[in-house]
Amino acid sequence: MTSVAADLTEVRAAAELLGFALARRARPVEGGQYRALLDRYRSELRFRDVVDTMAEGLGLEVLGTPRSGLVLAPDPAGPFATRLGDLRSTMDADDRLVFGLVLIGIAAYAYPTDADFDDPETKLVEVATIDGFIRAALGTLGSLAGVEGSAEERARAAAQVYADLPQLITTQTGRRARGCTLKAVEDVCGWLVEQGAAREAASLGPDTFHLTDRFRLLVADSAGGGALDALRDLRREDVP
Structure with a gap:
């Protein structure tokens, strides 16, 4: 085999590995190609360099290789970036604010300290607990200082929207209906499962989720901002 053919073989293998990582739900089980x-x-x-270079060209960064697989972070301006506009088409501006608030609420609750970012132990979150944590933090979020258009200003707006929503609305069949905060948290947890950032913990109940290493590394890579910092501070007060 020529050196060129060998290089092309490595490129193909690198692309295949990135494909597995982008599939999100793919798992590197023993004996499998992943x-x-x-x-x-x-x-x-050498192979790592090929993968990293290819990822960079696609607007991706390799954050780590935990047991759950290769974890990639997209460049915010890249083709693989997830934007709130890509979410459910029926979401309005207030829905997106609440979605973002719940997402950082889950991150703060699960990883209140920097040491948590290095801890591979699986974190558990539960829908009602996250809702209660966010509700208890609304006053703090509402007092964040920030100019118009800043992340802090969006956090204040999100806190106001969240405070105005009822905690629970049910459908005729007794399920949570959209328009309440418990449903908003449930939807975000479901979205994290779709992204490979969480798994349902069925044995612990329908509202409990395991956060994966993918979520931990992504939060660690993007940690910062007044709202997340404020929520992490509040969470640290609750942790023994």
């Missing part, structure tokens, strides 16, 4: 490629990335410097 696991074999992940092991190559961990052990072969």
Whole structure:
């Protein structure tokens, strides 16, 4: 095999590994192709360089290789960036504010300290607990200082919208209906499952979720901002 062919083989393998990582729900099980490629990335410097270079060209950054697989972070301006506008088409501006608030609420609740970002232990979150945590923080979020258009200003607006929503509205069948905060938290948890950032903890109840290493590393990479910092501060007060 020529050196060019060998290089092309590595490029193909690198693309395949990135494809597994972008699939989100793919798991590197023992004996599978994803696991074999992940092991190559961990052990072969040349192959790692090919993967990292290809990822960079696609607007992606490799954050780590935990047990759950290769974790990628998209460039905010890149083609793989997730934007609130990409969410459910029926979401209005207030829905998006609440979605973002719940997302950082989950992050703050699960990872209140920097040491938590290095802890591979699975974090559990529960819908009602997250809702209660956010509700208790609304006063703090509402007092954040920030100019118009800033993240802090959006956090204040999100806190006001959240405060105005009822905690629970039910459908005729007894399920949570849209327009209440418990449903908003449930929807975000479901979205995290779709992204491979959480798994349902069915044995612990329908409202409990395991956060994956993917979510931990993504939060660690993007941690910062007045709203997230304020929520993490509040959460640290509750942690022994």
